[in-house]
Amino acid sequence: MSFLIDEGRNIQHLLMGNEAIVRGALEAGVNVAAGYPGTPSSEIIETLSKVARDRNLYVEWSTNEKVAVEVAAAASFAGLRSLCVMKQNGVNVASDFLLHLASSGTRGGMVLVTCDDPGALSSVNEGESRLFAQILEIPLLEPGDFQEAKDIIPWAFALSEKIRNVVMVRSVTRLSHGSGNVRFGSLPGTSAQAEFVCHGPLLDPETGPIISMILAAPELQHGPQQEKLKKAAGIFETCPFNTYRGPEKPELLIVTASICSLYSREAVRILGLEDRVGILKLAATWPLPERLVKKHLAAADRVLFVEEVVPTLEDHVKVIAAEAAGEIGAKTFYGKKSGHLPSVGELNPDLVLDALARIFPAAAGTRPAASPGGVTDIPQRFTPARGMTFCPGCPHRASYWSIHNALALDGRGGFVCGDIGCYVMGTLPAGFSTVKTLHCMGSGSGVASGFGKLRSFGMDQPVVAVCGDSTFFHAAMPALANAIHQRSPFTMILLDNRGTAMTGFQPHPGSPTNVLGDEAPALDMEKICRSMGAKVEISDPFDLVKTREKLNRLLEYGEGAKVLILRQACALSPEKRGQRKYEVSVDAERCRGENCGCSRLCTRIFGCPGLVWDREKEVSRIDEMICAGCGVCADICPAGAIVRKEVAR
Numbered sequence: 001m002s003f004l005i006d007e008g009r010n011i012q013h014l015l016m017g018n019e020a021i022v023r024g025a026l027e028a029g030v031n032v033a034a035g036y037p038g039t040p041s042s043e044i045i046e047t048l049s050k051v052a053r054d055r056n057l058y059v060e061w062s063t064n065e066k067v068a069v070e071v072a073a074a075a076s077f078a079g080l081r082s083l084c085v086m087k088q089n090g091v092n093v094a095s096d097f098l099l100h101l102a103s104s105g106t107r108g109g110m111v112l113v114t115c116d117d118p119g120a121l122s123s124v125n126e127g128e129s130r131l132f133a134q135i136l137e138i139p140l141l142e143p144g145d146f147q148e149a150k151d152i153i154p155w156a157f158a159l160s161e162k163i164r165n166v167v168m169v170r171s172v173t174r175l176s177h178g179s180g181n182v183r184f185g186s187l188p189g190t191s192a193q194a195e196f197v198c199h200g201p202l203l204d205p206e207t208g209p210i211i212s213m214i215l216a217a218p219e220l221q222h223g224p225q226q227e228k229l230k231k232a233a234g235i236f237e238t239c240p241f242n243t244y245r246g247p248e249k250p251e252l253l254i255v256t257a258s259i260c261s262l263y264s265r266e267a268v269r270i271l272g273l274e275d276r277v278g279i280l281k282l283a284a285t286w287p288l289p290e291r292l293v294k295k296h297l298a299a300a301d302r303v304l305f306v307e308e309v310v311p312t313l314e315d316h317v318k319v320i321a322a323e324a325a326g327e328i329g330a331k332t333f334y335g336k337k338s339g340h341l342p343s344v345g346e347l348n349p350d351l352v353l354d355a356l357a358r359i360f361p362a363a364a365g366t367r368p369a370a371s372p373g374g375v376t377d378i379p380q381r382f383t384p385a386r387g388m389t390f391c392p393g394c395p396h397r398a399s400y401w402s403i404h405n406a407l408a409l410d411g412r413g414g415f416v417c418g419d420i421g422c423y424v425m426g427t428l429p430a431g432f433s434t435v436k437t438l439h440c441m442g443s444g445s446g447v448a449s450g451f452g453k454l455r456s457f458g459m460d461q462p463v464v465a466v467c468g469d470s471t472f473f474h475a476a477m478p479a480l481a482n483a484i485h486q487r488s489p490f491t492m493i494l495l496d497n498r499g500t501a502m503t504g505f506q507p508h509p510g511s512p513t514n515v516l517g518d519e520a521p522a523l524d525m526e527k528i529c530r531s532m533g534a535k536v537e538i539s540d541p542f543d544l545v546k547t548r549e550k551l552n553r554l555l556e557y558g559e560g561a562k563v564l565i566l567r568q569a570c571a572l573s574p575e576k577r578g579q580r581k582y583e584v585s586v587d588a589e590r591c592r593g594e595n596c597g598c599s600r601l602c603t604r605i606f607g608c609p610g611l612v613w614d615r616e617k618e619v620s621r622i623d624e625m626i627c628a629g630c631g632v633c634a635d636i637c638p639a640g641a642i643v644r645k646e647v648a649r
Contacts, residue, residue, distance in 0.1 A: 393628025
């Protein structure tokens, strides 16, 4: 049994932010949870799955984020409390249904947790989910510490039920993956009864149908939606998670939210500005509690906004200040737009210190000697420089090697349309710079389908799309269906590493088990593609010869979409971790180093971390601590110096 379902009240545990969110959902009596893996959000669904049976929960990894919201919405429609979880990029995928859901409203409490990734530490872009709350016209809450990450979830569920609409709760990487002490509350009972009542009149929110479009009466859908938001705004004025600390009339007011509130508190403390600077930490960030904001603006002439990614708070507070200028007077604003804080990337206490030191030059002298340069620079100063690369034994390195060589052998200037995940490495030397377009999940196949139809304009370059097995089910299937229907000649390569590997090996519809570990029907990608009408080949990417042969055949094969499934489990997967197929070594007598004509192909070009260059002996060698034993390097060595021996089982 997990400590997260400890029944004891007022006990404390050290929790990761995502675990705190889980505990909050459990204390709120959540019944259904759905999501799609994506760092930094993945631990929420994974943790809920571990306590699902003990707490009578239904938990799933959905095919994509849109489906996850739809599953959670169904539970709400049936009177249950539901949680939907994703990262910031997932909100883009879910936004279509979310727009309609915000219009139709909900019944049981429904909370959407989105975990943003400022600085794009594990994302293709920083994204900004807060803007969606405005577009959708739904309330947005942002916990500022680990205790709030727990406490705000039950409050969000209660708010959802008061206004009968979905409520968004935004976390960020440093909150989701940081840890802090959290005091527990009580857990409710586990009994729940679902019933979808839909026999009432059209406009009855309790018993009628739940629809987002009232024909010939748009005011009946948008008007009530805005009234719900106004109701939330009134509740936000007394939200217990909005806090202020500092003097009654500060020289400077910091307006902040989320984890940035901790950075602000630390920076103010370090500079000894507690008696001069006030900190208004907002948890209710859309719609803003206008009366509360105006009250604190009236007390200060200067305002510093401390927030990550887009200056959302800055823009909205400035509007409030402009509209109330006659009442509260003119203000001087600092933030991203003034250049006091960077416009991109994560914030940290050092960056807030820098901003405060510019506003209070005299206080800069109190800054600790160790602080200049920033503690965040230490890893960069003491860690050896190295490029991004695939893990040792990663099948994707072998896949890209074959793709690169097949396209070179074809000789028509072919290229790859990429996908996100580990496959982004295909844009870098680690993937032999083969990928030439890269956007979002599944887009490589859609873009490739478009390129394939440009033959009438004289384009004869072979087009290849890569995507993973999880991405295939998430977003690439419609693109393949389109390509087949439109007879677009491109080759889709499915890199099947047997799970949603980059985010921790979560199951997907092609997996034989679900998130609870129960046996589940595994959808066969080969059969799906064949049923659509695609020509399909399967190969082991570690078999370089057969893979290249099959790929070259597909590049030559007539009209329409073709599919090559490269199937090999990730080297870090539970089924392979710690197991080597081969013992690999370098014959130093055969390795001719710089003089063999291969330009150190193994270490310089192929680039597996398990292959290292011995500077003293001027030969390559195997790092046995790192080598995963895939044996692919033996096939790429032109001198035959790399030797592999199958491990006895």
